[in-house]
Amino acid sequence: MIGRLNHIALAVPDLSSATALYRDTLGAKVSAPIDQPDHGVTVVFVELPNTKIELLYPLGEKSPIANFLERNPGGGIHHVCYEVEDILAARDKLKAEGARVLGDGNPKIGAHGLPVLFLHPKDFLGTLVEIEEVAKAA
Numbered sequence: 001m002i003g004r005l006n007h008i009a010l011a012v013p014d015l016s017s018a019t020a021l022y023r024d025t026l027g028a029k030v031s032a033p034i035d036q037p038d039h040g041v042t043v044v045f046v047e048l049p050n051t052k053i054e055l056l057y058p059l060g061e062k063s064p065i066a067n068f069l070e071r072n073p074g075g076g077i078h079h080v081c082y083e084v085e086d087i088l089a090a091r092d093k094l095k096a097e098g099a100r101v102l103g104d105g106n107p108k109i110g111a112h113g114l115p116v117l118f119l120h121p122k123d124f125l126g127t128l129v130e131i132e133e134v135a136k137a138a
C-alpha cells in the first residue's frame with residue numbers, strides 16, 4: 001500500500017539555526033520558512049535528491065509538536081511520511097487493521113497541497129506516520 005518515502009520531519013527548537021545547519025554545514029537547498037496555521041507548525045523544506053526533510057517549529061498555542069519538543073528539548077525525528085495512491089482506501093484499510101487515525105479521520109491538506117493523515121506512533125513501532133496522497137505515476 002505505501003509507496004515512496006515523501007519526507008522525514010524533524011522537530012527543532014530553533015528554526016534559524018536548524019536551517020543554517022542544513023544550508024551551510026550540510027550544503028542542502030532549503031526553502032524560506034512557511035507558516036502552516038492549519039497544522040500548528042512553521043516549516044522549512046530541505047530538498048534532497050531522493051526525498052525531503054521538513055524542519056518543524058511550533059506555531060500557535062496548540063501546536064501538535066509542543067509536547068514532543070518539551071520531551072526532546074534538543075529536537076529530534078518527529079515523523080516519517082509515506083506516499084499512498086488513494087488516501088481514503090488506505091485510511092479504511094488501516095482502521096480495519098486496528099491502527100488509530102489521528103484527528104477526526106478526515107484528510108487535511110498538507111504542506112505540499114495534497115491530502116494527508118497521521119497514524120498514532122504507538123501503532124507503528126513508536127514512530128508517528130504521515131500518509132500523503134500522490135497522483136499515480138503514469
Ligand SMILES: CC[C@@H](C(=O)O)C(=O)SCCNC(=O)CCNC(=O)[C@H](O)C(C)(C)COP(=O)(O)OP(=O)(O)OC[C@H]1O[C@@H](n2cnc3c(N)ncnc32)[C@H](O)[C@@H]1OP(=O)(O)O
Nearest residue numbers: 036039043064067068078102110111112118121126127128
Ligand atoms: C507541515 C504540514 C504537514 C505536512 O504536510 O507534512 C505536517 O507534517 S504537520 C506535522 C505536525 N502535525 C502532527 O504531528 C499531527 C499529528 N500529531 C498529533 O496529533 C500529536 O502530535 C500526537 C501524535 C497525538 C502526539 O501528541 P502529544 O501531545 O505529544 O501526545 P501525548 O503526549 O499524549 O503522547 C502520547 C504518546 O505518544 C508518544 N509520542 C508523541 N509524539 C510522538 C512522535 N512524534 N513520535 C513518537 N512518539 C510520539 C509520546 O511520547 C507518548 O508516549 P508515552 O509517554 O509512552 O505514552
Ligand SMILES: [Co+2]
Nearest residue numbers: 009054081130
Ligand atoms: Co509532514
